[in-house]
Amino acid sequence: MPEQPPYLAVADRLRQRITSGEWSPGDRLPSRAQIGSEYEVGENVVRRAQELLIAQGLLEGRAGSGTYVAEPRDRLRMVRSWCREQRDGSPFRADMAGLGKRGTWEHRTEAKVPAPAGIAARLGIAEGDLCVRTEYEFLADGKPVQLSTSWEPYDITGGTIVVLPEGGPHAGRGVVQRMAEIGVVITHAVEQPEPRKATDAEATLLGVPRSSLVTHIQRTYMAEDGRPVETADIILPAAHCEIVYEVPIDRV
Template identity: 55%
Template sequence: MPSQEPPYLRIADDLRRRVSAGEWPVGERLPSRAKLAETYDVGANVLQRAQELLIAEGLLEGRTGSGTYVRTPTERRPMPRSWAGTAVEGACAPDSWESHTDTRVPAPEHIAHRLGIAPGDATVRTRYEYLADRRPVQLAESWEPMAVTDGTPVLMPEYGPLGTGRGVVARMASIGVRVARVVERPRPARATLEQANLLGISVGDLVTVIERTHLDADGRAVETADLVVPDARWDIVYELAVGPFAETAES
C-alpha cells in the first residue's frame, strides 16, 4: 500500500538523516533547491517546504541570496519568567535595555480588545530592546491605557520618579492602582524583518511571543505587552511560588 506521508515530510526525514550522517558538515551549503528537487523527483515547492521544516527545527538556516546551510548548533540557555527566590542554573536575565515611548497612540483593534478599551482610544506605547552581556535577547512592545496614568508622574514608564526599570506593579501602586494578577500566553511565531534585524537572527526564525497583561483587583487591564524571545537561544522557564496552603491535585 502506498505511503500516505506527504512527500515533503519524507524528503525532510531523508535530509535530516543525511545531515546527521555528516554528508554535509556544519556550516556547509546544501546543493541548490533545483538540484535537490531533481534528485528527489519533486517540484521545487515541495523541496522548499521540506527545507523550511528543517529550518524551523534549527537544523538548517537559509541565507538570502546565498542558499541553505547546515546550521551551527546554538546552546539554549534558560530565561526565567518569574523569580521565587531561588536561582535557575545557567539562567540569563536581561541586564540592560533601551526604550522609546510615544503617548496618545490610538489603540489598534487587537490591543484595544486586550485592554478592554475602544479602538482608537489614547494609549502610551513603549518599545524595548533588552540586552544580556551586551547581546540582544528580547524585544517588547508595551501598551497602557492613557486614561489610567494621564496627569500622573508615571505616565512615561521609563521616566519620572518611578522610571528606569521599576516595573508596572510599582508604578501603578504609586498612583493607587493595585495590580492583582498577571496573565501570560506564550505562542510560537516567525521573526519579522524588523525583529530579525534587532535580535541578530534570520527572518523567519522561530521566536516565542509572550502576550502579557497586568490586571488590577477589579479585573481591569492596566497594561498589555508582546515580548519576543528567539527560540534558538533561550529556553523560557516559568518558576511559580507556592503558598503555605497550596495543595497538589492529581488527575
C-alpha cells in the same frame, strides 16, 4: 498509512546528514538542483524541505550565497514567574544574569497613542482612548531574544513621574515597581501564550528566518481593584527560547 510528502522525506534525509556529521555547522549545502537530482525530486520540493529546516534552526539561508548548516545556538530558559516580578529592577536583567548573560534592551516610547480595538478591550477602556505605547527589543549579550509592545492607559500614568516607562527616576524598573510609586498596587498578571509564525518584521528584529515559529504571549497586569493597568504582546522565538512557568504555592 499514507506516504510521507516528498518535501518531508527530503527534509528527513537532509536532517540525518547534519546529525550524522556529514555536514558540519558552517558548511554550504549543495545546490538545490544537485540535491534534487540526487533524490529525484524537483527544486521546489528541495526548497520546501530547506525552508522547514531553516524554520527549525538547522539551516540558515544567506542571500546570494546559498544555504548553510546553522551554527548551534543555546536555547535560553525564559522563566515566567510572579515571584520574579517582586524584585527591584528589571526581571529580564535578573533572569539573564542568572544565565551568565548581560541583559539589555532597546526601546521606543510614544505617548498619547489612541488604543486600537483589541488593546482597548484588554485594558477595559474605550477604543481610541489615549495610551502610552512602548516597543522593546530585549538582548542577551547583544543578541535579540525577545520583543514586546506594552500599552498603559494614559489616564493612569499621565502627569506622574512614571508616565514614561524608560524615562525619569524609575526608568526600567518594571511595571509592578513603577505603578507602586503612584499608589497602584498590582496583585496579579494574566498571560495567554499561543504559537504562531513570525511576521516578516518580527523575524528581521529577532534575526530568525521568515515564518519561524514564535510564542506570542498576551500579558495583562491587574490592580487590586480588578482594573487592568498594562497589557503587552511578548514575542519569543521558539527555536531559541524555552518558556517555563514558575507557580507560587501559598503555605497552609
